[in-house]
Amino acid sequence: MSTDFQPVSGMDLPRFAGVPTFMRLPHVPPGHEKYAEVEIGIVGLPWDGGTTNRPGARHGPRALRDASTMIRAMNAATGVEPFVRRRCADLGDVGPNPADLMDTLERVTAYYTDLAAAGIRPLTAGGDHLSSLPILRALAKDRPLGMVHFDAHTDLYRGYFGGTKYTHGTPFRRAVEEGLLDPKRVVQIGIRGTAYDMEDRDFAKAHGIRVIPIEECVDRGWGDVMDEAMEIAGEGPTYVSYDIDFVDPAFAPGTGTPEIGGPNSLDAQRVVRRLAGLDIVGADVVEVSPPFDQGGATAWLGASILFELLCVMV
Amino acid sequence: MSTDFQPVSGMDLPRFAGVPTFMRLPHVPPGHEKYAEVEIGIVGLPWDGGTTNRPGARHGPRALRDASTMIRAMNAATGVEPFVRRRCADLGDVGPNPADLMDTLERVTAYYTDLAAAGIRPLTAGGDHLSSLPILRALAKDRPLGMVHFDAHTDLYRGYFGGTKYTHGTPFRRAVEEGLLDPKRVVQIGIRGTAYDMEDRDFAKAHGIRVIPIEECVDRGWGDVMDEAMEIAGEGPTYVSYDIDFVDPAFAPGTGTPEIGGPNSLDAQRVVRRLAGLDIVGADVVEVSPPFDQGGATAWLGASILFELLCVMV
Amino acid sequence: MSTDFQPVSGMDLPRFAGVPTFMRLPHVPPGHEKYAEVEIGIVGLPWDGGTTNRPGARHGPRALRDASTMIRAMNAATGVEPFVRRRCADLGDVGPNPADLMDTLERVTAYYTDLAAAGIRPLTAGGDHLSSLPILRALAKDRPLGMVHFDAHTDLYRGYFGGTKYTHGTPFRRAVEEGLLDPKRVVQIGIRGTAYDMEDRDFAKAHGIRVIPIEECVDRGWGDVMDEAMEIAGEGPTYVSYDIDFVDPAFAPGTGTPEIGGPNSLDAQRVVRRLAGLDIVGADVVEVSPPFDQGGATAWLGASILFELLCVMV
């Protein structure tokens, strides 16, 4: 363990002080002399070009950085000290093109291709959920991945507005179609809300994606559900995608498409802790939308989930 | 099923676009050529004349309309597609007189009398809880109704401020006194908070109204409680009144008289789903107060509950 | 004057009641039987696809509709009663494609081409400032227009992010290049804020566009400046574009790119009143961004400006 990759302690410098980086880690952007040493890179992806309803996820990374300066060094619930185990750093933000969706898709894939080539595992702070697609294009280049997906929505729709293929409601349909995900190793947890129709679920069924609605989660218990999820994901390389609207809007109001009836914040944390042992090649927390976030509650929740994800990645 | 009564899909027109009507249904006010075809009418009642504490429920209907444009066509949890089963429409608002309580009571009863005469079943977006009284006067003209009542408060008080009979704390006392409700078929669920005294509960006991405090709901489980509620309401014509302050203020902050210790949003939905099979002659969601609603969370919850009510009415 | 096109009075139905249309006018969308009778159509354009900074203008039309229900029938300052003079209506919203910028540009131009063909003059509630470009493509098909442009920014930039041509910082550069505007008849009023460089102003100078910085406005007086503006616009057909960030952010916080140092709300109104006599073929109020609007102040200001524009269009 290098002391270079340690966060600043709130015991030394108050947590409201200093230039805010993710979890107060050093800022090591591509090109930085220590970039090659990084094992896990936390990346901001400030983009909401695929948003069909309320925008603002482009402001997510900055709000998550700000909130994350309240994170301390140790996960008291599990005893994990991520910054001791791995060299972690804030890699900065991927630069999007807010006025050109296709250009941004390419920029993101290029960024993550380089990152993967450097041997860094990414933990991404989104961004809307379309963000996951160009990341998967980089990470799943060689073989399809499994995925544990926490969300209120399946994001498996065919298209919107008369055929538009790329929105935040379609990334995993595209990913399956492009062979980036192995649908048999994909599980979607917490699905709920009103539906346009059953077209997304029909697609899931047809391809073997396991969809677990919120009612089933609550009735069976989260522990039981997560055991099944671990079995589905199995031992292969797996991506974890965590849409903040998985959590109930009382706990996570700052998101574009809230759906009532979700889990509370403790369950929101504990389902992540259950992922320990998974071969996680990358993870993301998406759809934090600060303009709709009353008092920063969602950013703080999102930062806490980023930390939980980091603890199961190390 | 007529295509005339279908909501606009968010797949065609984004959900933030368009003049906002309830659930994006057509606006069919009294006098409209299609009024007679409506089976279930969603009505706004923008009035808070009976409010003894924090006002603002007069703004409820507009906020509920706005939020309800995020509702899609199908209840994914139950499979119900209400707009396919019944001809539903937004009937517009009843016009209140904000400076004359007695005049408003008369206006509302007149409005619902006409509506009932046209064979429309009303789903009302309030308004404070006094709203239910003039509605009941129209709907229960011929025979007393049963009632399933979700609330933190019994609203069974005798009077306020030295004898004022009509406030949002008294509607169901008046309704029992006027023979609009059959107290033996009335159940009040979720009652909690500090009390002035036991006068309201004494009245309930004396007349056979069943009051189920929140502690009992949680300890027995909502399923068990709702079974009892269904038994109490029985097979006769029943009104459902849903005060948004039934739900915990973390989930529904925008209300005039919040009481901590209520159910979460999933239970808030599921208790309504349990009403399937009831003979519902009318229903309301009341006490959504937008000026106290941080970020519109309560409006969104209220709109979601309106949709659940609609799904058990069709 | 037809009584069909009169707004509902707050003396009859309280202003918080009813389905909210612009200024409580009848909703007459394309295809409606009375569409051909409309003289001035208020149109919502819920789109922010060109936004390079803080998004949210897609929610502008709904917030403007809501606020505009506080508008009454007469302009007390000028005595104008617009709804008596012209048949005005709320035409509804143009349907954008939030995930496809080029598709939206085409949709908007098509919509306004039909509207112009029907002989309706449009008053548009945006949307971000890129909205003006597809409108101008429809309205200036036959001859270039003059323009009075209130804004903190010139919106004359060449491109962003390595060559992206269409953003809310470029519409009038494009419009000049496409021959939609006669630069000699264009005046930009209230320009201020920090600058990337002088490239936009160089373009203005080269083409004869008159740019009046805020300091000059305040030092000369708004009356004097508006006299010059009227002279520049002259007698030909003219478009009026009013970016809400023209106004100081204390009065209009809800916008994507606020710049301090702008006019107060009285001057914001009075500059519009000075346009009486201009041959206005269309007008817009853009960049109202509700997610950044504390308490709806900007929506109310924007609705008031829409009304002032309507009064000089009739």
Add this chain to the structure above:
Amino acid sequence: MSTDFQPVSGMDLPRFAGVPTFMRLPHVPPGHEKYAEVEIGIVGLPWDGGTTNRPGARHGPRALRDASTMIRAMNAATGVEPFVRRRCADLGDVGPNPADLMDTLERVTAYYTDLAAAGIRPLTAGGDHLSSLPILRALAKDRPLGMVHFDAHTDLYRGYFGGTKYTHGTPFRRAVEEGLLDPKRVVQIGIRGTAYDMEDRDFAKAHGIRVIPIEECVDRGWGDVMDEAMEIAGEGPTYVSYDIDFVDPAFAPGTGTPEIGGPNSLDAQRVVRRLAGLDIVGADVVEVSPPFDQGGATAWLGASILFELLCVMV
């Protein structure tokens, strides 16, 4: 000067500490042993029963008390030390009946009749503008009063909603009709906004009430306008009524019927200072509506105006 009626200093006890009374003065309600010694009584009137649009002024007195604890002992601009010159006290609130308008009118008049009988001059913190009517009924019992009235609206309308006589849009029509005001000694300053019609202004003209629109105020200058106002009010007993919506909503967002285009906060103070020398028998600040007050700005402005009024009353 008695030390009994001195406010607590922020130099001794921080201004955020202590039970909040108006300006940190002693709480001397009716019945208190020192009630008879009070010369100027600050009274809260927590009532918004006459509000036709956005409610919440019932919460005004509490918010004004809270904000007023930031007031210090001396008016630095004029040198006046009101608490040294007169025995001032917080008299508490008049108890309204929120569900009965007519009952409240009587309660208020009774309260102020007793207060006047005790020789106390009242400075009232409203409450909506209907509050002024029952106060005038008590204070103008013996002879009509002059009035200096700061407002965006004339509040001279005949009635609302098919004949309702008592709303916050009608108090001064009623007061003139009841002989409580001498219309020749009434001046209304800052009038603006859209209008239902000219019916209120016709009434003003017919009775000799001077209405000064905001444009005239700004064009002539506030000093000149206030000279005229002082002349109109003359030397007789005069009431001062200050509707917080007189001030521009950027400075006073927390009110029920905001109208853009009003004065800034410095002019809002200075017009009051111009009243020095007037024979003020009572004054009020009304229409502060905390539920619509972003961050308490309006309460702080209102408290500052209360202090300015106190300084010209001593």
Add this chain to the structure above:
Amino acid sequence: MSTDFQPVSGMDLPRFAGVPTFMRLPHVPPGHEKYAEVEIGIVGLPWDGGTTNRPGARHGPRALRDASTMIRAMNAATGVEPFVRRRCADLGDVGPNPADLMDTLERVTAYYTDLAAAGIRPLTAGGDHLSSLPILRALAKDRPLGMVHFDAHTDLYRGYFGGTKYTHGTPFRRAVEEGLLDPKRVVQIGIRGTAYDMEDRDFAKAHGIRVIPIEECVDRGWGDVMDEAMEIAGEGPTYVSYDIDFVDPAFAPGTGTPEIGGPNSLDAQRVVRRLAGLDIVGADVVEVSPPFDQGGATAWLGASILFELLCVMV
């Protein structure tokens, strides 16, 4: 029971009216003629001098007073009527010195020493958690106390910022060191969040303080945990300290150091009710920070907890 110590009823005077005291009780500050009659005194301690992260708890007492005026006379869940059982009063605020931490510690201890000498049991509304230390210095002068402590944090740290001994993260370390608490009779409930290290828990273990993490609370059930807590506290004199950040931030956002994963509001109440029978010599609710409190939810929760504490103290 004296009628002198009864709160004003909302049935008589609306709850938004009147000078706000805790639970609408009479204001009986030290020196007041009835001070000696008080049995339980509710005290405000407006101080946040020990706060290492987000400040604002100095505004807690005022917000808690304001919210507490919605409390009624009876605890409907337990039937307790505290104001009938004991003479309760609002004693006002302890005057802190916001710019001198050591001076404030002394002022607070002096205040509570006098209060204890007068035979009053204090229920304190903080203030940050350092507040508990000077209170304990007064109440535990003669013998160490037991303590039931609800919190997300142990507040047992040694020091901050290079040795600073007095912060809101250290009070109970100091209290144990000073012999004010008997560590064997101390239980800390709900502990969670990331940790600097294990130094605080090592101290707890070394001294026999029982720390119950949130996961254990939820997995065992609150009833079981509270049984253990009652056993630990035993029959001796006990202090109850309730940090509002014990509760999940969805329910209590207005606090300086929120930690997700806490209990909901019903459990937040019920754990207090379990304390019935304890020999409570004093209690506090701390860390309510109004500047971070969206819509006053935390103040209302805190006021409700103060009432629950009062009900187990009588």
Add this chain to the structure above:
Amino acid sequence: MSTDFQPVSGMDLPRFAGVPTFMRLPHVPPGHEKYAEVEIGIVGLPWDGGTTNRPGARHGPRALRDASTMIRAMNAATGVEPFVRRRCADLGDVGPNPADLMDTLERVTAYYTDLAAAGIRPLTAGGDHLSSLPILRALAKDRPLGMVHFDAHTDLYRGYFGGTKYTHGTPFRRAVEEGLLDPKRVVQIGIRGTAYDMEDRDFAKAHGIRVIPIEECVDRGWGDVMDEAMEIAGEGPTYVSYDIDFVDPAFAPGTGTPEIGGPNSLDAQRVVRRLAGLDIVGADVVEVSPPFDQGGATAWLGASILFELLCVMV
């Protein structure tokens, strides 16, 4: 000019992207290899230990950094390009001790002593106004400075709370007493609000400090007042201290001690531009308090003022 010290352009990377530093400049903390090259260092001082009323200025630097990423490279009003003229950098934050005022005073003075020794001129983002004192102790070590001071308050009080010498109401009294300021070269502009007494002004008079109340500023005109200010400051080394409460709270609500009646945002900028030519050895913007800042307006204003100050420092 080195390309090393250039800010990132919003034309390349959207302004909402990236780790936020002041004006998107490189982060060059003490110890950094390029520290010695910096000519003007922007420093955060996150401290509010001297605040006697509403706290939160400790969060100022982070909010100012965030807002400042909207600043572009050129001052369009004056043509100044500060980053071309001088090597500017974000030096990071001074580490305060939030629980020990005296310790923090020493830390700050030590930090600025080193900075001055390195030949860097500091532009500080506070922090409350006590921040200026330890800065002056470092910068005025060798000779007293002149000062241009924009503020609503003189900050010349002797002491608070029974003799506390160090609060945000006393820094310049201390600075004069310690010989850090030459009172004859000090001018205080915009003074207003209620006063405890005249003790601060008597001190000013006795020492020759020129106090210009807001009324005089407005009546004479800001240009005339600034001419006098420049004359007072003269040609010697001068400090500029800008308390954000100088500006009217409609424009700058996020501050601890707002006073209505201040200048608008354009005058707030223009008075700084008038300082061109002054020998500025350091400057600060203080009292931005994000917890009280509705929508970030004050942070944006403060960042804009920082930029204006930078432009007159280069």
